[in-house]
Amino acid sequence: MTKLSPMVRKLKGRALAIERTGEIVRRDDENWEKCIFTLELARFSSGTPTEQIPSSLKGKKVKIARYCLYDWHYKLEIEKTLEPDETEAVLEGKPSATVYW
Amino acid sequence: MNSKERALRAFNHEEPDRVPLEGIAWGEWSYPFLEKVLLPHFRLEKVAGSVIGFTEELDLLARMLGIDFRAVSSDPPTDFQRRAVSDPLFHNPWGVRVAPDTLEDEWGIQRQLNATRTQSRIVKHPLKGVNSLDEYTFPDAEAPGRFDTSKKLVKTWRDEYAISAIWGGDGFFSQAWYLRGFEAMILDMQSNPSFVDRLLDELLRFYVSIGMRFAEMGADILCIADDVAMQTGLIISPRLWRRYVKPRMLRLVSAVKQKGMYVIFHSDGNLEPLIPDLIEIGIDALNPVQPECMNPVKIKELYGDKLCLSGTISMQETLPFGTVEDVRNEVEERIATCGAGGGLIISPSNQATIDVKLENFVAVYETAKKFGRYPTTQPQPAPSQASINGIPTRHTLRRHEGDEVESHG
Numbered sequence: 001m002t003k004l005s006p007m008v009r010k011l012k013g014r015a016l017a018i019e020r021t022g023e024i025v026r027r028d029d030e031n032w033e034k035c036i037f038t039l040e041l042a043r044f045s046s047g048t049p050t051e052q053i054p055s056s057l058k059g060k061k062v063k064i065a066r067y068c069l070y071d072w073h074y075k076l077e078i079e080k081t082l083e084p085d086e087t088e089a090v091l092e093g094k095p096s097a098t099v100y101w
Numbered sequence: 102m103n104s105k106e107r108a109l110r111a112f113n114h115e116e117p118d119r120v121p122l123e124g125i126a127w128g129e130w131s132y133p134f135l136e137k138v139l140l141p142h143f144r145l146e147k148v149a150g151s152v153i154g155f156t157e158e159l160d161l162l163a164r165m166l167g168i169d170f171r172a173v174s175s176d177p178p179t180d181f182q183r184r185a186v187s188d189p190l191f192h193n194p195w196g197v198r199v200a201p202d203t204l205e206d207e208w209g210i211q212r213q214l215n216a217t218r219t220q221s222r223i224v225k226h227p228l229k230g231v232n233s234l235d236e237y238t239f240p241d242a243e244a245p246g247r248f249d250t251s252k253k254l255v256k257t258w259r260d261e262y263a264i265s266a267i268w269g270g271d272g273f274f275s276q277a278w279y280l281r282g283f284e285a286m287i288l289d290m291q292s293n294p295s296f297v298d299r300l301l302d303e304l305l306r307f308y309v310s311i312g313m314r315f316a317e318m319g320a321d322i323l324c325i326a327d328d329v330a331m332q333t334g335l336i337i338s339p340r341l342w343r344r345y346v347k348p349r350m351l352r353l354v355s356a357v358k359q360k361g362m363y364v365i366f367h368s369d370g371n372l373e374p375l376i377p378d379l380i381e382i383g384i385d386a387l388n389p390v391q392p393e394c395m396n397p398v399k400i401k402e403l404y405g406d407k408l409c410l411s412g413t414i415s416m417q418e419t420l421p422f423g424t425v426e427d428v429r430n431e432v433e434e435r436i437a438t439c440g441a442g443g444g445l446i447i448s449p450s451n452q453a454t455i456d457v458k459l460e461n462f463v464a465v466y467e468t469a470k471k472f473g474r475y476p477t478t479q480p481q482p483a484p485s486q487a488s489i490n491g492i493p494t495r496h497t498l499r500r501h502e503g504d505e506v507e508s509h510g
Binding site: 010012025027028029030032035045046047065066067068069070071072073075078079080081083098 | 443
């Protein structure tokens with residue numbers, strides 16, 4: 001199989017809250033707003049089916065920074081996925097620019 | 102993020118950079134739309150009689166539309182291909198010409214084109230009237246030549262695109278009645294279960310063998326296409342489906358998933374009563390979630406955490422009869438209601454017929470590329486403005502002059 005990085009771990013969490021920072025970045029005539037989502041960590045993505053989230057992290061609340069453009073980007077109560085580097089940062093307990101707690 | 106990662110993220114219910122886009126099968130009744138509308142618009146010329154050449158044109162078309170998947174299928178063995186022709190107007194394109202506009206495939210199923218040459222119908226079921234399967238020889242999944250083309254294509258595409266593989270025909274229920282005849286198959290399910298069991302076991306053996314070969318060559322997704330529903334509901338009862346089809350689907354799905362493949366299930370119509378069963382046996386994605394008879398929002402709410410939705414854009418109404426604005430509204434609504442969190446793949450919900458408006462078809466892809474962008478760690482660029490009122494300007498992308506094109510058949 002030639003799966004893309006099958007061992008790459010990605011944590012998922014439910015979006016509980018969103019803070020609209022008002023910080024706008026303009027790109028190609030579009031205004032992207034920086035938002036901080038509060039996630040409650042739940043599990044690893046199904047891309048790593050054998051991985052189990054450490055019990056110490058399950059339910060942990062973390063904040064991730066994302067740029068939003070359309071109304072549907074601001075939805076809550078959906079599962080959002082941390083990028084691999086964000087996942088490793090959480091697993092190592094080292095906050096980064098885009099994920100912290 | 103390339104197409105492959107984008108597509109597989111959707112299967113994993115992760116948010117990619119944008120909603121992945123799927124193509125549609127280009128055989129049968131979609132072939133006239135492809136040949137007479139799409140390829141000329143994009144200035145792509147079909148290389149007549151050449152499977153590889155034709156695939157190359159489709160690949161260019163898919164690139165222009167932004168399609169993130171590539172499809173491969175198994176073929177009949179080489180010795181059959183030597184006697185046969187490949188005609189895309191037929192449900193199963195490979196067949197020996199046995200009468201005008203009539204092909205017999207390697208299973209012995211004969212199909213004849215209708216008067217308008219837009220669709221084929223079965224005119225001979227090889228197992229009709231037989232009492233036993235002892236005299237029937239099932240095709241050999243391992244016969245030479247079956248994977249020659251698909252292997253090359255997987256090798257070409259596997260790093261860039263998510264590769265969806267299909268064995269070149271239909272799933273358990275459909276293939277069984279193609280062989281036996283619809284009425285006879287339905288009666289057999291009630292009164293001749295041992296016959297049905299043996300027939301489906303033979304199909305299972307064939308499908309597992311094909312699926313394992315696809316897994317070995319590096320395909321990402323096995324597509325099981327088995328129309329089990331009409332728009333008003335299931336063709337057979339859930340009880341019969343669970344008795345005959347489900348256990349064999351489970352074995353097929355389990356076998357390829359152990360090799361790391363994803364599985365997408367296709368059935369037209371309203372098959373909502375079977376969705377929990379499909380999830381239970383490990384199906385990852387459902388296609389096409391026909392919006393005329395199933396509510397994608399409801400399916401997403403009920404099953405969206407376990408099942409990826411693929412398709413969902415009305416091929417019966419919006420694409421042929423709507424305006425570009427209607428198409429944009431439908432695509433935007435679908436993304437807004439079903440896209441958050443991932444697990445959505447956009448495409449027309451069936452093959453495009455000749456009455457589909459070009460600008461509507463293109464608008465599906467243009468809209469999804471723009472409005473389907475997800476929130477990400479950095480603002481995303483707007484998709485290239487290669488369109489005027491939803492119709493892309495003509496591309497000049499062509500095959501390189503002097504490229505050799507292999508010919509089969």
